Amino acid sequence: MKKDSRLSSILHVLLHMAHSDRSMTSEELATFLQTHPVVVRRTMSGLRELGYVRATKGHGGGWMLCANWQTVTLRDIYDAVGCPPVFALGHRLEEPQCLVEQAVNEALDDAFREAEALLIGRLAHVTLADLAADFSRRCRQRPQRRIAHGH
Amino acid sequence: MKKDSRLSSILHVLLHMAHSDRSMTSEELATFLQTHPVVVRRTMSGLRELGYVRATKGHGGGWMLCANWQTVTLRDIYDAVGCPPVFALGHRLEEPQCLVEQAVNEALDDAFREAEALLIGRLAHVTLADLAADFSRRCRQRPQRRIAHGH
DNA sequence: TCTTAAGTAACAATATTTGTTACATGAAAA
DNA sequence: TTTTCATGTAACAAATATTGTTACTTAAGA
Numbered sequence: 082m083k084k085d086s087r088l089s090s091i092l093h094v095l096l097h098m099a100h101s102d103r104s105m106t107s108e109e110l111a112t113f114l115q116t117h118p119v120v121v122r123r124t125m126s127g128l129r130e131l132g133y134v135r136a137t138k139g140h141g142g143g144w145m146l147c148a149n150w151q152t153v154t155l156r157d158i159y160d161a162v163g164c165p166p167v168f169a170l171g172h173r174l175e176e177p178q179c180l181v182e183q184a185v186n187e188a189l190d191d192a193f194r195e196a197e198a199l200l201i202g203r204l205a206h207v208t209l210a211d212l213a214a215d216f217s218r219r220c221r222q223r224p225q226r227r228i229a230h231g232h
Numbered sequence: 233m234k235k236d237s238r239l240s241s242i243l244h245v246l247l248h249m250a251h252s253d254r255s256m257t258s259e260e261l262a263t264f265l266q267t268h269p270v271v272v273r274r275t276m277s278g279l280r281e282l283g284y285v286r287a288t289k290g291h292g293g294g295w296m297l298c299a300n301w302q303t304v305t306l307r308d309i310y311d312a313v314g315c316p317p318v319f320a321l322g323h324r325l326e327e328p329q330c331l332v333e334q335a336v337n338e339a340l341d342d343a344f345r346e347a348e349a350l351l352i353g354r355l356a357h358v359t360l361a362d363l364a365a366d367f368s369r370r371c372r373q374r375p376q377r378r379i380a381h382g383h
Numbered sequence: 384t385c386t387t388a389a390g391t392a393a394c395a396a397t398a399t400t401t402g403t404t405a406c407a408t409g410a411a412a413a
Numbered sequence: 414t415t416t417t418c419a420t421g422t423a424a425c426a427a428a429t430a431t432t433g434t435t436a437c438t439t440a441a442g443a
Contacts, residue, residue: 083398083431084322092336093324106388113332114324117433122389138389139441155339165431169320169399171235173244173265181264184367185243188358189306196351203343216335234400234429257419268402273420289420290410316400320430 084169087124087162090114092155092212094121098134099150099213104143127161148209155212156205167197235320238275238313241265243306243363245272249285250301250364255294278312299360306363307356318348 094110107118107125114121125144128134133148159165170193172186245261258269258276265272276295279285284299310316321344323337 084317085320085431086322086324087431088321089323089333089336089340092340093330093333096332096336108388113330116324118389119391119434120432122391123432126390136389137441138387138439140387140443142388142441144389166235166320169236169317170239171237172240173237173267179244179264180371181247181367182240182244184370185240185247185363187370188363188366189240189243192351192354195354196347199350200343200347203346207339212336212339215339216332219335219338220331234398236400238400259419269420270403270422271401273422274401277421287420288410289408289418291412291418293410293419295420 085165087165088155088159090116091124091128091158091162094125095146095148095158095209096213096216098144098146099209104137104141104145106143110144124162127163128158131157131161133157133161150210150213151208153209154205155207155209156201158209159201159204167200168193236316238316239306239310241267242275242279242309242313245276246285246297246299246309246360247364247367249295249297250360255288255292255296257294261295275313278314279309282308282312284308284312301361301364302359304360305356306358306360307352309360310352310355318351319344 094113097110097113098105107121110121110125111118122136125134125136128148129136133146133153135145135147137143137145170189172182172189174182177183177186245264248261248264249256258272261272261276262269273287276285276287279299280287284297284304286296286298288294288296321340323333323340325333328334328337
């Protein structure tokens with residue numbers, strides 16, 4: 082299954098915007114992501130509606146941050162891009178008639194619910210400022226990662 | 233992203249097989265899943281290779297359980313179907329050159345790793361016997377779920 | 384008025400799971 | 414021995430979701 086990279090992409094461009102004092106066009110941001118400007122506008126639209134960024138048209142226009150860097154968390158950004166499904170695993174039917182299938186689904190859903198709660202909770206405890214500080218810290222402490230890093 | 237339902241499907245048919253004392257054909261199992269017999273053979277092949285089930289050809293043939301119901305866990309079945317990716321969320325690039333993107337990816341991966349470890353750990357603590365017992369318990373304790381259940 | 388840049392709809396490309404067909408292999412029954 | 418049944422597997426089609434692209438509109442500034 083193709084993975085949804087909108088959260089990762091948006092966080093990437095937000096950090097770049099934080100290091101710029103002027104507005105940046107969709108084309109500039111698309112260069113960071115090696116993608117198409119329309120993809121940037123589409124993905125950023127959720128953040129604009131929630132007031133985390135502002136877009137202006139015409140000469141000198143583009144995208145400006147207006148989120149509170151200290152209070153907005155990765156979970157807020159996850160919500161802003163539309164709360165995409167977390168798991169690639171699922172059920173054949175959501176509301177099966179078969180009792181056996183109901184039992185299997187509920188047993189699996191127990192585990193899925195816990196894992197999702199953990200993940201979202203972790204995202205909710207990282208602010209954009211934390212992420213930026215983490216970026217700076219990584220650069221200072223682990224410069225060797227600039228060359229190559231495993232996955 | 234389309235969700236992978238192989239784990240759910242396989243557990244479903246395994247529970248049905250547990251309630252049968254004869255071998256069952258791919259066609260019978262496919263009826264439970266409302267799918268095609270070839271899908272059953274394809275998905276079961278991993279379990280066959282690991283010795284959790286045995287398939288016999290010809291008249292009276294089909295699939296027979298030979299897993300230790302007390303020791304084989306949902307995690308073993310997850311492995312048997314090929315350890316499909318857990319998350320629908322991911323990164324645009326796995327090994328980006330951009331330092332910002334590296335920092336974002338690693339921050340997200342920390343959360344993903346924890347959530348995946350929790351999920352897999354939960355699956356590893358549920359044996360097939362547990363699941364069967366849970367099924368029986370659900371039937372006894374919550375018969376109203378037979379009619380409808382939310383999701 | 385012209386140029387720049389976002390907003391958006393519509394559609395193509397891409398990737399993954401699922402569904403299907405076709406054919407080979409093997410085992411049991413007739 | 415031939416027929417029938419059932420799995421094994423490759424190849425391909427269908428369905429679905431994300432990503433990429435084009436075309437056009439709206440709006441702001443030079």
